[in-house]
Amino acid sequence: MRTIFYLIRKEFIQIFRNTFLSRAIFGIPIVQMVILVPAVTFEIRNIELCVVDKDMSTESRQLISKLQGSEFFLLKYTTFSETEADDILHSDKCDMVLHIPENFGRNVIREGKGKMMVTVNAINATSAQLAWAYMRGILQDYNAELTVHNLLPGTTARMSFIETTNRFWYNPSLNYKYYMLPGILVILVTAIGLLLAGLNVVREKEMGTIEQLNVTPIRKYQFITAKLIPFLIIGLIDLAFGLLIGKILFNIPFNGSIALLFLFASLYLVAVLGLALFLSTLSSTQQQYLFVVFFILMIFILMSGIFTPAESMPLWAQKFNLINPAAYFMRVIRMIMLKGSGFTNILPDIRGIILIGIGTISLAIWRYRKTV
Amino acid sequence: MHIFRDVRTLVILFGIPAAQIIIFGYAVRTDIKNAGIAVLDRSKDEISSALVSRLESSDFFILSKNLETETQIDRSFKEGDIKAILIFEDNFGKRLLGEGAAKVEIIADGSEPNVANLVTSYTRAIINDYMIDLNKAEAGSYMAVEPEVKMYYNPNLESQYMFVPGVMTIILVLICALMTSVTITREKEFGTMEVLLVSPLKPIQIILGKVTPYFILSVVDVIVILFLSWLVFDIPVKGSLLLLMLESMLYIMLGLSLGIMISTLSKTMQQAMFISLLGLMLPTIILSGFIFPVEYMPWVYRFLSPVIPPRWFIIIVKDIMIKGTSFAFVWKETLILIFMTLVFITISTLTFKKRLV
Numbered sequence: 001m002r003t004i005f006y007l008i009r010k011e012f013i014q015i016f017r018n019t020f021l022s023r024a025i026f027g028i029p030i031v032q033m034v035i036l037v038p039a040v041t042f043e044i045r046n047i048e049l050c051v052v053d054k055d056m057s058t059e060s061r062q063l064i065s066k067l068q069g070s071e072f073f074l075l076k077y078t079t080f081s082e083t084e085a086d087d088i089l090h091s092d093k094c095d096m097v098l099h100i101p102e103n104f105g106r107n108v109i110r111e112g113k114g115k116m117m118v119t120v121n122a123i124n125a126t127s128a129q130l131a132w133a134y135m136r137g138i139l140q141d142y143n144a145e146l147t148v149h150n151l152l153p154g155t156t157a158r159m160s161f162i163e164t165t166n167r168f169w170y171n172p173s174l175n176y177k178y179y180m181l182p183g184i185l186v187i188l189v190t191a192i193g194l195l196l197a198g199l200n201v202v203r204e205k206e207m208g209t210i211e212q213l214n215v216t217p218i219r220k221y222q223f224i225t226a227k228l229i230p231f232l233i234i235g236l237i238d239l240a241f242g243l244l245i246g247k248i249l250f251n252i253p254f255n256g257s258i259a260l261l262f263l264f265a266s267l268y269l270v271a272v273l274g275l276a277l278f279l280s281t282l283s284s285t286q287q288q289y290l291f292v293v294f295f296i297l298m299i300f301i302l303m304s305g306i307f308t309p310a311e312s313m314p315l316w317a318q319k320f321n322l323i324n325p326a327a328y329f330m331r332v333i334r335m336i337m338l339k340g341s342g343f344t345n346i347l348p349d350i351r352g353i354i355l356i357g358i359g360t361i362s363l364a365i366w367r368y369r370k371t372v
Numbered sequence: 373m374h375i376f377r378d379v380r381t382l383v384i385l386f387g388i389p390a391a392q393i394i395i396f397g398y399a400v401r402t403d404i405k406n407a408g409i410a411v412l413d414r415s416k417d418e419i420s421s422a423l424v425s426r427l428e429s430s431d432f433f434i435l436s437k438n439l440e441t442e443t444q445i446d447r448s449f450k451e452g453d454i455k456a457i458l459i460f461e462d463n464f465g466k467r468l469l470g471e472g473a474a475k476v477e478i479i480a481d482g483s484e485p486n487v488a489n490l491v492t493s494y495t496r497a498i499i500n501d502y503m504i505d506l507n508k509a510e511a512g513s514y515m516a517v518e519p520e521v522k523m524y525y526n527p528n529l530e531s532q533y534m535f536v537p538g539v540m541t542i543i544l545v546l547i548c549a550l551m552t553s554v555t556i557t558r559e560k561e562f563g564t565m566e567v568l569l570v571s572p573l574k575p576i577q578i579i580l581g582k583v584t585p586y587f588i589l590s591v592v593d594v595i596v597i598l599f600l601s602w603l604v605f606d607i608p609v610k611g612s613l614l615l616l617m618l619e620s621m622l623y624i625m626l627g628l629s630l631g632i633m634i635s636t637l638s639k640t641m642q643q644a645m646f647i648s649l650l651g652l653m654l655p656t657i658i659l660s661g662f663i664f665p666v667e668y669m670p671w672v673y674r675f676l677s678p679v680i681p682p683r684w685f686i687i688i689v690k691d692i693m694i695k696g697t698s699f700a701f702v703w704k705e706t707l708i709l710i711f712m713t714l715v716f717i718t719i720s721t722l723t724f725k726k727r728l729v
Contacts, residue, residue, distance in 0.1 A: 018642075020639075020642070020646075021642065021646075024643075024646045024650070028646065035655070035676075036655065036658050038670055038672075039659060039669050039670070039673045044665075046667075090695060090697065090701075091701060115520065117521070118520070119521075119522045119523075119524050120521065122523035122533075123694055123695075124534050124663075125533070125534060126534075127665050128523055129490065130486075132521055133497075136497060137493060137496065140497070140500050143504075161468075161472060161473045161474075162474055162499055163475045163476070164476050164477075164478065164496050164499050164500075165475065165478070166480065166492045166496070167477065167478070167480070168479075168480050168481075168485075168492075169446075169449060169480070169481060169482055170481060170483045171482030171483055174485040174488060174489065175485070176485050178482075178483065178485075179483065184654065187654060188654070191650055191653070192650070195645070195646070195650065199645070203642070286558075286641055286642075286645070287551075287554050290645055291388070294546065294550065294649060294653075295387070295388045298388075298392060299395060303395070307663050308486075309404060309484060309486070309487045311404075311406065312403060312404050312406070314398060331452065334483050335450065335452050339452075339483055340450070341452065342450070345450045
């Protein structure tokens, strides 16, 4: 036990002697949180609209003014030429084009059916979907109004109307910061853990100091524990800083138990640091290690569901996420922070992360050889 | 020579882009599919169950639970598999047919705002469709605007169209900046840089010698990415391939000069790594407009984002590859990239000279 304690002290001294490093491990995450969290948003307002109204009837004008009145749309261009509208869409001057053909109004009134077309710039599939969802909502409202309005005078037809209301729980105004802060925090904690712990070992390898450690009577498990604990503590401190920034700067609620989150974070960091130690045994230079980490980190981040719903992924990707520790932490941190999920709610995730942790630590112990 | 001796580095160099293009093209989806929903049906009549089965039969939803009381709502959200809950008021069908109006409430889990938004709007659309059908059957006539939607450039709303240019942009700048900064600082740290400096080679020759191999490798990377995106996702380069290659080369040069700048500013390899990986990765992913549209960011970021080089290259790639536009549409972005490259080179030469003196 005393041996481990001394080794841990050695690691801390090494880290804090390096002024750049000690500043970077706390400075970079804090700066990035402050800058990046407000940037990530899909709160779509002012979707820029171009209208080609070839009909110029009461109905088409009503529809357009309804769109103008909504907070989501901004009428930027009106034209009568299809090619000009295409050009505007092509050069990114608007996000959406509304084509209203001739006789639109007459068809609505006489045949009960008016066709129109909407073209959306869909390179970014998500914003296209959201924009289209808003547009459809407005068209549906308009339809309902149209029907009621035209049926009123002396008709006997009976209308059945389903009134749909909706509410968002845990985040009533759909504030994206609530969603992104935990996500970015997970990435930063993971990146710091993977980089620091692994580079530390590879650096000792490169400098040759690892051989000095190898000739001492230190046991394998002592070595691994001593390499793990300092970075575990640093990771938890970074997490605490991040949560504090969230509370103070962005006023993000914390509904669950802080102790539970830190418990899970510790389990998570053990798994991640185990992975870092395992990878460091595989690479002989810091450069190699860096590329491996870069590769793994990119996959972890984008597969974890930080920006996109993890449930929509194909089955094989969801299977992969069973061994992706970042996916667990991403889900759990949001559940605990925003929804206040308790221990029993996240039990399957705890089980999963413990299994991954056991796996990576065993790999690290197995691959670390005292003889070079 | 240095590079090719190291097989592992080489594998990673080509493995990264290949694996990432394939993983993200296939795995990352922004739409919702099979989202779990629950129903709290207080009336359990024909109409409400018909509506529920309509929701179920769509690809978007899976009915995972039937709830009995309101207290179960919070619990099911906390478990985390349910995205939204539909609440039908009592006597739903009777009220709808008798009084002509009935209420349904959607409660969505707002902890994932995008999913919440999409689930709500899809549910509303399905309910509205059902209402129209019901009225058609009842009243015979119904007046409606029927919109037809065309998703330009990306008709099936595939995420690949966004991810291929995005992954390409991010991988190129990170690999270039990472590799050059790390190799140069490595020479500095191990003292071999001094050896090179006292040799009759000019500093510019040393730097060029360091950078050229990475330039060639990155160009090969671009070809691998473009080939894969054509082969696997059937995304061809719509515009001029030559133009895209030239622009990519410009962008690679920018990445390399960024790497040189980082290496002149940092003393050790670790510093270079921290700056280029930890410092660059998240900002490039988030602020480049790769996933999050820049237009919707708060106004401060509309000034901040233009400083990020990937922001401009991503526009160029999207324009040439997916929209098939010509140089006339991207000359402005190209000029900005050239300007940024020059700035990076100037800063590095200035600091480099200062260090020598």
